[in-house]
Amino acid sequence: MKAMGEKRSGPRFEWHFGNVATWVSAALTDANTCVDGFAGKALNGRMKSGIEARFTNAAQFISNALALVNKYGGGH
Incomplete structure (x- = not known):
């Protein structure tokens, strides 16, 4: 952990950190979008509750x- 703390600066760290933050944030958005897709009229919204419980x-x-x-990331 100490070594990780020492590497928290510089352009390489910021670039990698930005990528990780974007990917994790996108994963959360994708999970929510996926669940919302099961609420459509074609499925009468019945599948959404079952799938939503699993995605929670x-x-x-x-x-x-x-x-x-x-x-x-310390606010980078």
Whole structure:
């Protein structure tokens, strides 16, 4: 952890950090968009509740990962 803390600066870190933050954020958005897709009229919204329950855990893990990424990045 100490070594990781020492590497938290410079253009390479900022570039990599930006990529990680973008990917994790996109994963959270994609999970929400996927669930929303099951609410359409063609499915009468019935599938959404079952699928949403399964995605809730994944979304929580992704949200936690995003929080850790942002905390580690120190506001970059």
